[in-house]
Amino acid sequence: MANYEFTETSSRNTTRDGETVRVVNYRGKDDSSIPDTVLNVDGSFTMPVMDYFMAGAENRLSEEIRAHVIERLKADPKEE
Secondary structure: OOOOEEEEEEEEEEEEOOEEEEEEEEEEEEOOOOOOOOEEEEEEEEEEHHHHHHHHHOOOHHHHHHHHHHHHHHOOHHHO
């Protein structure tokens, strides 16, 4: 995952359990690990709206996406 560059592809507000959250769609792209090969990871997740805007204002949204992907990859499928 170290060579992946994560970017937001789109996002929108939605309501979940009476709370407004942001659905963040993203793409992770690695075009340097294997010569002549591009590996993509696409997905989406929700986060609190204020956290989303603070991450954007502080230019750390790609870090938030990376943290989500890593946490998801480490998750135990039996717990879901």
